[in-house]
Amino acid sequence: MTDAASQSVLPVLGIMLPATGMLLMLLVGGRYVEWLALVLLPAGLAVAAAIFAAVWREGHTLTYVVGGWQPPLGIALRADGLSAAMMLVTAVIICATGLFAGPQFSQPRGRPERRAPLVFWTLLLAIWAALNAVVVGADLFNLYVALELLTFAAVPLVALTGGTETIEAALRYLLFALLGSVSYLIGTVLLFAAYGTLDIALLSARVRPEPISWIAASLMTIGLIAKTALFPLHLWLPPAHAGAPAPGSAVLSALVVKGSFFLIVRLWFDAMPGLLNLAAAQLLAGLGAAAILLGSILALRQSRLKLLIAYSTVAQVGYLFLIFPLAGAAAASEPASSIAWTGGWMQLFSHAFAKAAMFMAAGLIAEALGHDRIAELGGIARRLPISTLAFALAGLSLMGVPPSGGFVAKWLLLLASVMQGQWWWAAVILLGGVLAGAYVLIVVGKALAPAGAAVAPTAPVSRRREVVALTVALGAVLLGLVPLQPSELLQIGRLDVHALAAR
Amino acid sequence: MTIFAACAALLMGLGLFGLITNPQPLRKIVAFNILGSGVFLLFGIVARRGAAAGLGADPVPQALVITGIVVAFAATAMAVALLLRLFADRGDTRLDHESAAGTEPARDDCRPP
Numbered sequence: 001m002t003d004a005a006s007q008s009v010l011p012v013l014g015i016m017l018p019a020t021g022m023l024l025m026l027l028v029g030g031r032y033v034e035w036l037a038l039v040l041l042p043a044g045l046a047v048a049a050a051i052f053a054a055v056w057r058e059g060h061t062l063t064y065v066v067g068g069w070q071p072p073l074g075i076a077l078r079a080d081g082l083s084a085a086m087m088l089v090t091a092v093i094i095c096a097t098g099l100f101a102g103p104q105f106s107q108p109r110g111r112p113e114r115r116a117p118l119v120f121w122t123l124l125l126a127i128w129a130a131l132n133a134v135v136v137g138a139d140l141f142n143l144y145v146a147l148e149l150l151t152f153a154a155v156p157l158v159a160l161t162g163g164t165e166t167i168e169a170a171l172r173y174l175l176f177a178l179l180g181s182v183s184y185l186i187g188t189v190l191l192f193a194a195y196g197t198l199d200i201a202l203l204s205a206r207v208r209p210e211p212i213s214w215i216a217a218s219l220m221t222i223g224l225i226a227k228t229a230l231f232p233l234h235l236w237l238p239p240a241h242a243g244a245p246a247p248g249s250a251v252l253s254a255l256v257v258k259g260s261f262f263l264i265v266r267l268w269f270d271a272m273p274g275l276l277n278l279a280a281a282q283l284l285a286g287l288g289a290a291a292i293l294l295g296s297i298l299a300l301r302q303s304r305l306k307l308l309i310a311y312s313t314v315a316q317v318g319y320l321f322l323i324f325p326l327a328g329a330a331a332a333s334e335p336a337s338s339i340a341w342t343g344g345w346m347q348l349f350s351h352a353f354a355k356a357a358m359f360m361a362a363g364l365i366a367e368a369l370g371h372d373r374i375a376e377l378g379g380i381a382r383r384l385p386i387s388t389l390a391f392a393l394a395g396l397s398l399m400g401v402p403p404s405g406g407f408v409a410k411w412l413l414l415l416a417s418v419m420q421g422q423w424w425w426a427a428v429i430l431l432g433g434v435l436a437g438a439y440v441l442i443v444v445g446k447a448l449a450p451a452g453a454a455v456a457p458t459a460p461v462s463r464r465r466e467v468v469a470l471t472v473a474l475g476a477v478l479l480g481l482v483p484l485q486p487s488e489l490l491q492i493g494r495l496d497v498h499a500l501a502a503r
Numbered sequence: 504m505t506i507f508a509a510c511a512a513l514l515m516g517l518g519l520f521g522l523i524t525n526p527q528p529l530r531k532i533v534a535f536n537i538l539g540s541g542v543f544l545l546f547g548i549v550a551r552r553g554a555a556a557g558l559g560a561d562p563v564p565q566a567l568v569i570t571g572i573v574v575a576f577a578a579t580a581m582a583v584a585l586l587l588r589l590f591a592d593r594g595d596t597r598l599d600h601e602s603a604a605g606t607e608p609a610r611d612d613c614r615p616p
Contacts, residue, residue: 171585182518
């Protein structure tokens with residue numbers, strides 16, 4: 001591992017910058033918190049871009065060994081191609097959310113100080129630090145701590161507006177998350193008991209397919225599934241994501257659920273590559289397929305816009321789990337496997353952009369109308385054309401219409417499932433696309449309909465925020481311009497873990 | 504050793520059962536803490552088992568368990584804070600009724616006498 005990696009301080013900077021910023025915000029208090037964010041967001045974006053550029057240019061993993069203590073005694077941080085891509089997407093979405101949230105969570109001069117801006121900006125940076133810690137963590141216990149930080153930052157964001165429903169949603173989210181975290185912890189201690197290390201690279205060489213590793217892997221996976229809201233543990237997600245304020249929903253749906261998904265992949269592909277057999281992979285993807293169908297059908301039945309989008313997240317998260325049978329059953333070097341690998345991650349990135357844009361647009365629509373009942377959206381496209389366009393463009397990516405990131409993702413997944421003869425996943429992908437088309441068209445159709453008597457915007461909507469939503473939606477579309485082939489960047493750092501396992 | 508391991512398993516089983524079957528959030532939180540105690544005990548057992556000759560225990564699981572306790576404490580504090588706020592707002596702490604359905608919330612057994 002060490003021969004194909006270079007030492008770099010960048011991964012630790014990616015975690016420490018937002019974490020330090022968060023603490024500074026608590027120190028300076030509500031009046032200056034916005035200005036601090038104005039400095040910190042671009043700085044964090046620059047660090048993420050630097051990591052991405054370094055991994056891209058050098059073609060191997062960046063490593064930072066904390067305190068100079070080598071694993072297994074110490075803790076390492078590793079940024080491989082996947083971490084670099086995740087960090088960049090995270091940084092872009094967080095910065096866009098910051099721009100979008102600026103007017104909503106600002107502290108006007110001369111007015112009495114409000115608590116919401118301070119809490120929002122602190123939590124935004126906390127989520128950022130935790131996500132960066134999740135993607136570069138190389139030690140299972142360290143990842144546990146990162147995952148908890150992520151949950152503790154995400155739960156209060158749900159309850160930020162303080163309404164009774166949102167507090168109930170936050171509490172339900174937290175109870176699911178507690179079950180998930182303790183389940184993950186049991187798995188961690190079992191692995192430590194069996195193999196004496198928690199470092200992912202060392203584990204990948206030591207783990208053997210035996211009962212204790214199976215139990216540990218199942219417990220950790222169940223825990224992480226509860227936090228990812230995969231069917232059947234998705235019940236907490238719709239009220240929580242729909243109840244949060246719009247910028248919060250955008251971050252929660254676009255990024256936070258992906259953090260725990262990322263760990264499931266780390267666990268099965270990197271920490272225990274020998275354990276991923278066909279049955280386990282089919283089971284995970286089966287749950288994913290059920291999530292796609294059930295989530296889409298429930299989305300169709302919603303009468304409120306934000307709940308529709310939240311159920312769509314349940315469905316779109318299901319696609320991610322198709323990566324297990326399609327990329328995991330064959331060797332990593334096989335073309336079908338690397339196609340599915342790229343497709344799965346493209347789905348994650350494009351969904352992040354599309355869903356953030358959708359929640360932003362829905363937030364603006366709800367702000368203008370004072371409600372988000374789909375039946376009463378008639379003619380909103382005339383009042384808020386930019387927001388409606390952002391929603392529609394994001395919807396195109398969710399459906400998988402070219403050119404969009406969603407199209408690339410679903411096309412690659414389809415291709416991989418046909419190449420491997422697992423045609424049943426292809427059927428699910430296509431059906432999910434049709435259902436997504438249906439629920440997006442319900443909303444867009446209503447928005448474009450001739451104005452009824454009911455539509456009269458009650459509040460003005462900032463043009464700048466509309467443009468941010470549109471830009472994020474365009475990001476989802478522009479992802480469709482990446483070459484339609486397996487990405488080499490996402491493979492960086494993957495093969496040497498496998499080489500290590502084979503040694 | 505064996506008796507500690509059996510205790511850990513028992514605590515984890517009890518906690519998990521409580522966490523899944525109890526509908527009331529406060530009992531769920533207590534069950535989570537029982538489950539957590541079982542896991543922390545398991546950490547202690549792993550530390551004892553992994554000890555080198557002449558040492559009392561392997562220090563790594565003991566370091567981990569301190570972090571684990573801190574995390575569980577923070578989680579409990581946050582859950583209780585949310586629960587208190589919910590109780591102050593609504594007068595009950597049930598999670599199972601649909602807020603939008605307009606149904607009368609059923610009488611609650613968490614209400615103080």
